Amino acid sequence: MTILNYEDSEALGHVQSVDTATVVVRVDDTEALRTLQVNRLVALQSSRAGQHLIGIIQKITRTALEERSGSVELDGSDQAFPEVNLCRITLIGTLVARLGNQSNVFRRTLETVPEIEANCFALEGEKLTRFMEVISAVTADGQRLSLGHYSLDPAAEAFLNGNKLFQRHALVVGSTGSGKSWTTARLLEQLSELKSANAIVFDIHGEYGSMAGDGFEHLRIAGPADIEAERGLVDGVLHLPYWLLTYEALVSMFVDRSDTNAPNQAMLMSRAINEAKRDFLSAGNHVEVLANFTIDSPVPFSIEKVLEQLSGLNTEMVQGSRGDKQGDFFGKLSRLIQRLEAKVTDRRLGFLFPSMAEAKSYPWLDTLVTRLMAGSTAKGGKGGVKIIDFSEVPSDVLPLIVGLVARLAFSVQQWLPSGERHPIALFCDEAHLYIPQDVATSAAENAITVFERVAKEGRKYGVGLVVISQRPSEVNRTVVSQCSNLVAMRLTNGDDQSVVRRLLPDSLGGFSDLLPVLDTGEALVVGDAILLPTRIRVSKPRNEPLSGTIDFWDEWSDAASKSDLTKAVESWRRQSVQR
Numbered sequence: 001m002t003i004l005n006y007e008d009s010e011a012l013g014h015v016q017s018v019d020t021a022t023v024v025v026r027v028d029d030t031e032a033l034r035t036l037q038v039n040r041l042v043a044l045q046s047s048r049a050g051q052h053l054i055g056i057i058q059k060i061t062r063t064a065l066e067e068r069s070g071s072v073e074l075d076g077s078d079q080a081f082p083e084v085n086l087c088r089i090t091l092i093g094t095l096v097a098r099l100g101n102q103s104n105v106f107r108r109t110l111e112t113v114p115e116i117e118a119n120c121f122a123l124e125g126e127k128l129t130r131f132m133e134v135i136s137a138v139t140a141d142g143q144r145l146s147l148g149h150y151s152l153d154p155a156a157e158a159f160l161n162g163n164k165l166f167q168r169h170a171l172v173v174g175s176t177g178s179g180k181s182w183t184t185a186r187l188l189e190q191l192s193e194l195k196s197a198n199a200i201v202f203d204i205h206g207e208y209g210s211m212a213g214d215g216f217e218h219l220r221i222a223g224p225a226d227i228e229a230e231r232g233l234v235d236g237v238l239h240l241p242y243w244l245l246t247y248e249a250l251v252s253m254f255v256d257r258s259d260t261n262a263p264n265q266a267m268l269m270s271r272a273i274n275e276a277k278r279d280f281l282s283a284g285n286h287v288e289v290l291a292n293f294t295i296d297s298p299v300p301f302s303i304e305k306v307l308e309q310l311s312g313l314n315t316e317m318v319q320g321s322r323g324d325k326q327g328d329f330f331g332k333l334s335r336l337i338q339r340l341e342a343k344v345t346d347r348r349l350g351f352l353f354p355s356m357a358e359a360k361s362y363p364w365l366d367t368l369v370t371r372l373m374a375g376s377t378a379k380g381g382k383g384g385v386k387i388i389d390f391s392e393v394p395s396d397v398l399p400l401i402v403g404l405v406a407r408l409a410f411s412v413q414q415w416l417p418s419g420e421r422h423p424i425a426l427f428c429d430e431a432h433l434y435i436p437q438d439v440a441t442s443a444a445e446n447a448i449t450v451f452e453r454v455a456k457e458g459r460k461y462g463v464g465l466v467v468i469s470q471r472p473s474e475v476n477r478t479v480v481s482q483c484s485n486l487v488a489m490r491l492t493n494g495d496d497q498s499v500v501r502r503l504l505p506d507s508l509g510g511f512s513d514l515l516p517v518l519d520t521g522e523a524l525v526v527g528d529a530i531l532l533p534t535r536i537r538v539s540k541p542r543n544e545p546l547s548g549t550i551d552f553w554d555e556w557s558d559a560a561s562k563s564d565l566t567k568a569v570e571s572w573r574r575q576s577v578q579r
Contacts, residue, residue: 002097003104003130004043004052004121011119012036013087015044018113021092021507023055025120027085032122036060039514039535041123041131041152042089044114050097053114054106054123054131055089056534058510062086089120090507092533095131104134106531132156135532145190147183147487151522151535158525158536165485165529166425166464169455173472173500174489177549179521181207183487184427184468185541188385191425192216197384198375199425200409202402204433206391207545217383219371221401223392224574227350232358233371238388239354240404241364242303247273247295249400252442254339264329265336272309276301284362300360303344303353310337348394352401369412372405375422396443399434403447410454413461423462426454431467432474448476455482472499485527490518508533 012035013027023044027033036057043052062085091110099105114120123131132153144159172187174180185208191197192215201208209218220226222237231237242250247270255265277299281290293299314334316327344353358364375384393401406426413421428435428451435451436444454463455478467483469475473495480499488500492515501512504526511524514535518524521540526533 002050003134004095004127006119006121008119010121012122013120015114015116015118015120016086018116021090021110023089023091023114025087025089027087030085033060033085035122036087041128043095043121043123045118046094047112047115051112052095053091053110053112054093054095055091057087058090059088090510106134108531128153129155146539147186147525148536148538151537154537160529166423167459168484168528169465169482170467170485170487170529171472171480171483171503172466172468172487173491173496174470175492176470177520178489178518179538180468180470180489181545181547182521182541183489183523183538184429185211185543185545186538188427189541192383192385194384196375196422198373198422199385199427200372200405201385201387201427202405202429203387203389204391204430206389207429207547208387209389210543210546211387212543215384217386218389219386220389221393222351224347224350227347227354230356232356233367239351239356239359240401241300241354241359242352243300244298244404244408249404249446252446253343253397253400254336256335256339257442259335261332264332268310268313268329268333269306269336270295272306273301275309276305279305286362298365300362307337307340349397369408373409373412373424396441399447400443402434403450406454407450410450410458410461410463413463421462423464425464425466427466427468429468431469432471435476435479437474437476452476452478455479472496485529486525488515488524489522490520491515
């Protein structure tokens with residue numbers, strides 16, 4: 001039996017016009033008109049028996065119709081004109097009373113449209129409760145992921161389809177203080193409870209250090225203090241050796257493209273790296289790899305040998321017709337060598353140039369990949385959700401390093417046989433910092449190339465993407481356009497609102513008007529992963545992220561200051577936070 005068993009007398013109005021997914025309803029009862037609210041649900045009679053079309057109220061209008069006639073009123077008295085009350089509704093789906101062995105099934109399809117003069121009913125009270133129960137009970141074709149509760153009915157739990165959320169990528173956006181990190185924490189907690197969870201979180205500011213439980217593992221990119229103490233993976237400290245970088249990434253880091261000798265420098269560096277990798281493989285007797293490796297193959301090599309070879313070319317004297325003369329590249333590699341030496345000795349980049357012998361060994365990559373990508377139940381795996389703290393990585397190389405980890409995950413998935421791939425999700429917090437729309441540096445250009453490929457091809461290889469940002473207008477548009485799921489918190493900037501509007505279906509464009517007035521922790525959720533695109537109040541996570549929000553007035557009212565400025569200055573000088 002259908003849950004929407006209306007009587008004709010309960011109709012609030014009748015269909016006046018139909019245009020694809022938009023319906024205009026004439027409301028004759030003034031009292032009924034007063035009870036209507038924008039963004040509330042209604043049910044309309046379908047042309048098929050046993051079905052009701054579900055819609056969202058987008059606009060309510062009352063218009064006076066001026067009667068035109070040839071006569072002219074001469075006494076000047078007020079004339080009362082008839083009024084028409086109209087309600088514009090966007091159709092979002094169909095409630096089918098019976099589908100196979102199931103009853104009361106909601107489908108996000110519109111196989112029919114209502115007929116002219118069809119009844120329109122308000123979906124409220126007990127009927128709304130029953131409808132929301134139908135929505136909440138639907139598991140679709142995947143595990144349910146509980147995000148919070150529908151604002152339409154606080155008693156109805158809002159579920160997302162976990163398969164479609166990660167298969168088709170997601171975008172989580174919201175201004176500072178809107179609850180964006182809160183929502184991300186909620187998603188991560190739901191994910192961590194799965195038996196074979198597998199995700200990597202790029203934690204740029206250390207916000208998610210508070211996430212706790214068996215499903216979480218906390219890692220951090222090595223800082224200067226970690227280098228001095230020789231901390232490694234055992235301590236949860238990640239070193240990302242330079243030999244993991246692609247040739248293009250190495251060139252962007254070491255070669256000044258504005259230098260007139262840049263092409264020669266790049267060519268000679270490529271030659272030197274190839275030879276250094278060949279020497280390493282020959283010494284280790286890795287015959288099969290030696291026959292097929294390329295300059296981008298993740299093979300260790302000695303940066304010292306590369307420097308030595310470049311220095312030799314830079315000072316090389318060759319035999320000429322009248323004695324020794326300068327070689328072809330004499331003095332042309334000085335800036336490249338200087339940049340190389342500066343990077344190698346930069347304490348902030350110690351994670352790229354580790355002194356630890358094991359980080360330069362052939363098995364190191366196996367250990368690193370296992371730690372990063374093994375699911376919680378896999379051999380060598382720990383927590384299924386790996387939160388990587390990038391807070392000590394210098395901002396000028398941040399895009400390069402985040403892109404390196406993303407490329408590592410994507411490449412491993414790509415080279416696995418299709419039947420052996422265990423899916424992994426990449427959570428890109430503060431994405432505008434390393435996947436920008438406007439490319440300012442070659443390091444950012446490398447990161448964008450990686451994430452664009454993940455966004456376009458990740459689904460084929462079991463790599464999902466969750467893009468999180470407070471400035472969606474500053475995130476690469478290609479990456480954003482590939483996100484088929486949108487979780488939008490409060491947004492006050494016009495440019496950011498425009499990005500969200502472009503992602504919304506035409507029929508739901510009116511949703512964007514709510515963006516500036518959403519409450520903290522409230523979101524508009526639209527996309528393939530949710531059955532009912534609507535407003536959701538996100539549930540509080542068990543462990544709230546460390547957002548770093550400081551109560552200015554309360555702190556200023558306190559008599560004592562907690563800041564140890566001397567300690568901060570010393571940390572600044574040492575380029576390492578004193579833990």
